[in-house]
Amino acid sequence: MPKILSEQPHRRYNILTGEWILVSPHRTKRPWQGKTEKSATDQRPIYDPNCYLCPTNTRANGAVNEDYKSTFAFTNDFGAILMDGPQVNYNEGLLKAESEQGICKVICFSPDHSLTLPQMEVDAITDVVKLWKNEYAALGAMEAINHVQIFENKGDIMGCSNPHPHGQIWAQSTIPEEPRKKTATQLAYYQKNGRSLLGDYLQQELESKERIVLENEDFVALVPFWATWPYEAMIIPRKHYTNIGELNASEERSFAAIIKGLTIKFDNLFEVSFPYSAGIHQAPTHNKEHAEWHFHMSFYPPLLRSATVKKFMVGYEMFGNPQRDITAEMAAKSLRELPQIHYSHQ
Ligand code: H2U
Numbered sequence: 001m002p003k004i005l006s007e008q009p010h011r012r013y014n015i016l017t018g019e020w021i022l023v024s025p026h027r028t029k030r031p032w033q034g035k036t037e038k039s040a041t042d043q044r045p046i047y048d049p050n051c052y053l054c055p056t057n058t059r060a061n062g063a064v065n066e067d068y069k070s071t072f073a074f075t076n077d078f079g080a081i082l083m084d085g086p087q088v089n090y091n092e093g094l095l096k097a098e099s100e101q102g103i104c105k106v107i108c109f110s111p112d113h114s115l116t117l118p119q120m121e122v123d124a125i126t127d128v129v130k131l132w133k134n135e136y137a138a139l140g141a142m143e144a145i146n147h148v149q150i151f152e153n154k155g156d157i158m159g160c161s162n163p164h165p166h167g168q169i170w171a172q173s174t175i176p177e178e179p180r181k182k183t184a185t186q187l188a189y190y191q192k193n194g195r196s197l198l199g200d201y202l203q204q205e206l207e208s209k210e211r212i213v214l215e216n217e218d219f220v221a222l223v224p225f226w227a228t229w230p231y232e233a234m235i236i237p238r239k240h241y242t243n244i245g246e247l248n249a250s251e252e253r254s255f256a257a258i259i260k261g262l263t264i265k266f267d268n269l270f271e272v273s274f275p276y277s278a279g280i281h282q283a284p285t286h287n288k289e290h291a292e293w294h295f296h297m298s299f300y301p302p303l304l305r306s307a308t309v310k311k312f313m314v315g316y317e318m319f320g321n322p323q324r325d326i327t328a329e330m331a332a333k334s335l336r337e338l339p340q341i342h343y344s345h346q
Contacts, residue, residue, distance in 0.1 A: 001210055006327055014226035017181045021228050022323040042273055044114040053164035055111045070127045072108040079104030081172050101144045102172030109165035116165055116273055118263035118342055125256035133244050139171040140285030147175045147284045155275025175284050190292035196240040198294035211332040214261050218254035221262045223332040228322040230304045230311055231331050235297040242293040243282040268338045276301035
């Protein structure tokens, strides 16, 4: 990569969203006098009688969780979107509103309250992958559902309401903004070149190696060239799969293994349970072919300098566009060089 990109201010293009990000590598030389201390280690019991996600416990609305042994999914008791309800179609001058139908689900990754994804066994994470596949297929097959968003909020800094290992799914009738942008860019590329945009991007990344964090037989984890969050990363399948439903049994396990590997590196970076929002972007589920789509999982972690110093998306970033100081290459190098064994076992 030209030295100018590691030293001079410039902007980088996000091929998936069609948006730009400002990169200011020269600012990494500025002195830092802020906080850098580690946060307290989080010790949790295997079972917490007050947790609304632990097996057999009663949730806020009175429902009782199954005595589940691996994963458990239920409809969110406080879902942001609902399946039934009166139709909204409001057009008044310049004011416009319309209905949104859908289902929100909560996905418990493990019955063990003390765990996080990086601490779980690959087999147990494979069960989570299988559950994601089942939910994507079942929700996506519903007449009213055209998009299924699988995600995880991890850590209270990300607004996560409970440390029990869990994620969510919001499935809805319209295609939300981020996947809508990604559908347009991937479709334009596919129509022009007859190939997957992310597949070609992955080839370029594999040749340069500069932003690769780790790889296995079926997946590559890398810091994208256009990363916004300091340690943002992306897991891309080597094959051009439009959705997770296309993974076979051994690929499900590879997916689980690379999720574990990447999240271990995240935890090892500041020796803390690393907060993030992670989500899987994949083909919409309406009755249209989406050969252009190449599914991927993105991790947006907010931490910048230590277990407690977070990046804020404020000021110029609210009024202009996102900006970062450390380059994607610096972040990838730091992550790549970290041990593959969780710091709690080192
Ligand atoms: P977080 O991933 O942000 O922690 O959200 C957990 C979800 O669990 C949240 O959306 C739901 C909340 O509505 N929840 C229930 O469905 N039942 C409960 O008893 C408590 C929380």
